[in-house]
Amino acid sequence: MHALLRLSKGIDWLNHQIGKYVLWLILASTVISGANAVVRKVFNYSSNAFLEVQWYLFAAAFMLAAGYTLLQGEHVKVDVISSRLSKRAQIWIDIFGFAFFLTPVCLTVLWYGVPFFLQGYHSNETSGNAGGLIRWPVYAMIPLGFALLLLQGGSELIKRLAFLQGLIDDPTIKKIEKTPEEELAEAIRRQAEALSSQPH
Template sequence: MKTAINAIEWLVEAMGGLARLVVLALVLLVATDVILRYLFSIGPVAMQELEWHLISPIALIGLSYTMKHRADVRVDFLYERFNWRLKAFVDLVAALLTLSVAVIITYLSLAYVQQSFRMGEGSPDPGGLPMRYLLKAFIPLGFGLLSLQGLAESLRSLLVLCGKLPPDTSNETTDQTSTAEEVA
């Protein structure tokens, strides 16, 4: 199981690196668009569409990357007070719920992408981007990646609960250290 977790998280990390590159591309594209628009009075439709197209891979790939790095939204003021066993159980339930929702969205979005591909869907705007199905393909890709990360989180929580992995007690140690420093 540890090998599967490491393989999934390697993939999520690699895709997160791709998302970071897309952020850089978006920043450069917006800067170019602003320069063209305000200095040369040129505003290509395709460039403007590409800007909002690039937000999709950033958000959809970023979901799993955020989950891997535990930067997702959680009610920390309660979670911090839990012991390691309850934390692992909460993490397991959250990961299983994430996994189930992500699998459902992945499955349902495949038909949506296929329909767009069969239609040869493109931008309705003159000068817009063709092949809109490429943009829509990030929906099953992003949620498929989130499914994998949910699976990795589920497996990790199970290993912690079974005693095969040590619990993450970094917050507990930090809290005890800071409390000891405050008393001294």
């Protein structure tokens, strides 16, 4: 189990790193959307490529962050009934869900998604819109996203089994991290304290 926990920790690290950087895709999509609107209004010019790259970036952000979202416990859960049960019962429900719902769905999507991506890649499929982009990069997000989600599902499964064995703390409790604003306020406070403690 200790080897599996190390594997789980590695998967958590991977999805955490991807989640941190995928956020920039949302910013890029927003900037491109704004620039496209300005160019269209000011110069009366538009391009389907500008529109499609926004969709591609949003699709990449949505798919690649799926594992990170599961890591953070932010996937939609219907816990009206499970919240009334004991912690062990809740953990067993999670285990059942990861093993018999999440894993089969991810494997099924990968089974069909990988050939779908490869077909688009080998044919160099292009958008039917004038000036549109090639399609395979966005097709690649399907197997990549579900592979990361599958890995994170395995990590969550390992953590819950380890919790039942008493090896780790409750993995469903969210670790509250400081927001960037809180970190900035704390840094300013420390700097002010350091300045006030210096001799005048």
